[in-house]
Amino acid sequence: MESKEIFKNKIWMNVLADLKEKVDENTYSLLSGLDYVELKENSLYIYTPDNVYKTWILADLLEDITLSAKKVIGQDVNIQVISLKEIKKEEQKREDENFYGYLTLNPKFTFKNLVIGNHNKVAYQSCIAVAENPGKIFNPLFIYGDVGLGKTHMLHATAYHLLKRNQNAKIIYTTADTFASEMFSYIQKGMILEFRKRYKDVDLLLMDDIQFLVGKERTQIEFYHIFNILYTAGKQIILSSDQPPNSLKGIEKRLISRFNSGLIVEITKPDLETKVNIINKKASEYGIEIPREVAIFLGKIVNSSVRELEGAVKRLKAYCDIMGKPLNLEVAKTVLKDVVELQEIKSISVDSIIDEVCSYFKIDKKDLLSDKKNKNLVMARQIAMYLSKTLTEEPLSSLSTYFKKKNHSTIISACNKVEETMNKDRKFKLIVDFLKDKLIAS
Numbered sequence: 001m002e003s004k005e006i007f008k009n010k011i012w013m014n015v016l017a018d019l020k021e022k023v024d025e026n027t028y029s030l031l032s033g034l035d036y037v038e039l040k041e042n043s044l045y046i047y048t049p050d051n052v053y054k055t056w057i058l059a060d061l062l063e064d065i066t067l068s069a070k071k072v073i074g075q076d077v078n079i080q081v082i083s084l085k086e087i088k089k090e091e092q093k094r095e096d097e098n099f100y101g102y103l104t105l106n107p108k109f110t111f112k113n114l115v116i117g118n119h120n121k122v123a124y125q126s127c128i129a130v131a132e133n134p135g136k137i138f139n140p141l142f143i144y145g146d147v148g149l150g151k152t153h154m155l156h157a158t159a160y161h162l163l164k165r166n167q168n169a170k171i172i173y174t175t176a177d178t179f180a181s182e183m184f185s186y187i188q189k190g191m192i193l194e195f196r197k198r199y200k201d202v203d204l205l206l207m208d209d210i211q212f213l214v215g216k217e218r219t220q221i222e223f224y225h226i227f228n229i230l231y232t233a234g235k236q237i238i239l240s241s242d243q244p245p246n247s248l249k250g251i252e253k254r255l256i257s258r259f260n261s262g263l264i265v266e267i268t269k270p271d272l273e274t275k276v277n278i279i280n281k282k283a284s285e286y287g288i289e290i291p292r293e294v295a296i297f298l299g300k301i302v303n304s305s306v307r308e309l310e311g312a313v314k315r316l317k318a319y320c321d322i323m324g325k326p327l328n329l330e331v332a333k334t335v336l337k338d339v340v341e342l343q344e345i346k347s348i349s350v351d352s353i354i355d356e357v358c359s360y361f362k363i364d365k366k367d368l369l370s371d372k373k374n375k376n377l378v379m380a381r382q383i384a385m386y387l388s389k390t391l392t393e394e395p396l397s398s399l400s401t402y403f404k405k406k407n408h409s410t411i412i413s414a415c416n417k418v419e420e421t422m423n424k425d426r427k428f429k430l431i432v433d434f435l436k437d438k439l440i441a442s
């Protein structure tokens with residue numbers, strides 16, 4: 001309605017003046033009260049407050065209005081009578097149909113299509129736990145991480161997982177931005193209570209990109225109330241953001257404290273091995289075969305986000321389809337020349353990893369490669385093995401030789417141990433990630 005040019009125009013005034021001669025006083029005053037009238041091409045649109053008004057005009061006055069309008073305009077005119085209440089109802093119905101989740105969920109964003117690695121394992125496990133016990137364990141669940149690392153994908157997959165277990169679950173997936181604009185449109189229509197009612201009924205509310213609440217005071221107030229209603233009713237809330245709650249400056253303290261009251265998990269950048277797995281997954285989705293050396297090359301040059309990684313796979317696919325060429329390292333280097341130019345890729349060697357780990361822990365290389373069982377040495381050795389396995393292309397057999405071990409099992413169990421500790425111990429994870437980033441950047 002707001003977009004239409006609506007006015008009580010001169011033509012309508014003249015039509016009314018003509019009608020005054022034909023209708024009784026009551027009818028005239030009711031007609032004069034109509035504010036919304038517009039003339040578009042050959043039609044005079046008369047907007048009535050409700051259906052009763054509309055039916056009355058159509059039944060009793062259509063002929064008189066048509067004749068008066070023809071007289072004023074000087075040609076035949078169609079009279080269209082429209083009930084504003086009906087328009088609102090129609091709009092409402094359309095929005096309702098789109099409301100509970102499914103239509104806004106991306107069918108590709110399922111757990112089946114989500115590659116799990118160390119960077120998102122905790123978030124994944126938390127989402128599964130929440131989808132299987134909504135409102136009962138981690139509430140709210142707050143997921144944060146840099147752009148393009150799979151937060152939205154994780155949220156949608158959680159919704160699908162819950163729907164698989166309970167088809168009737170009412171789910172809303174929205175972003176803070178959409179929430180704000182929908183809220184304002186409801187306020188404009190004088191229907192804020194209806195807006196709240198829709199949210200009150202859900203079993204799972206997924207709110208993406210919560211950072212867009214920053215600075216939006218009215219939206220924060222509304223969200224605060226909805227949050228409390230859902231929380232008190234034991235309904236599950238999952239939030240995502242590009243930063244942890246305490247870094248969200250410009251969001252009310254009472255909201256931040258609620259975000260902090262549940263479980264907060266981070267999604268970080270995937271390591272090389274996980275990137276290769278993601279590339280393979282995307283490649284099979286797009287129907288392209290990517291040789292391992294090309295996947296490793298891609299994983300090394302794209303360090304920003306999974307979205308960029310996916311973009312690179314799409315570019316390779318498009319190039320090979322159009323040129324009819326098979327994909328190999330040469331082709332990949334040509335197609336992704338711009339990305340390559342931004343990075344100076346050097347392959348990471350096991351030697352450089354051992355040096356970096358020794359220098360960080362202030363230990364001797366000789367000791368790291370020995371069998372000594374000192375606690376600190378064992379930890380550094382395991383980290384060096386883990387980094388060598390995830391950051392280099394060396395097969396397990398040559399890693400065993402590097403670390404002077406008789407068989408691969410020592411390397412495998414060291415990697416398992418490091419992964420396990422990273423999941424449990426945040427400080428330990430920070431050290432491993434720091435070393436990893438330093439080696440990739442060097």
Ligand SMILES: Nc1ncnc2c1ncn2[C@@H]1O[C@H](COP(=O)(O)OP(=O)(O)OP(=O)(O)O)[C@@H](O)[C@H]1O
Binds near residue numbers: 113150152154310
């Ligand atoms: N682990 C993963 N496995 C498979 N695909 C992934 C993974 N992580 C991200 N993606 C893909 O990367 C793309 C970007 O992910 P998504 O939109 O979920 O990121 P985001 O963190 O929500 O980004 P933003 O902060 O910009 O909203 C999507 O196509 C998604 O499928």
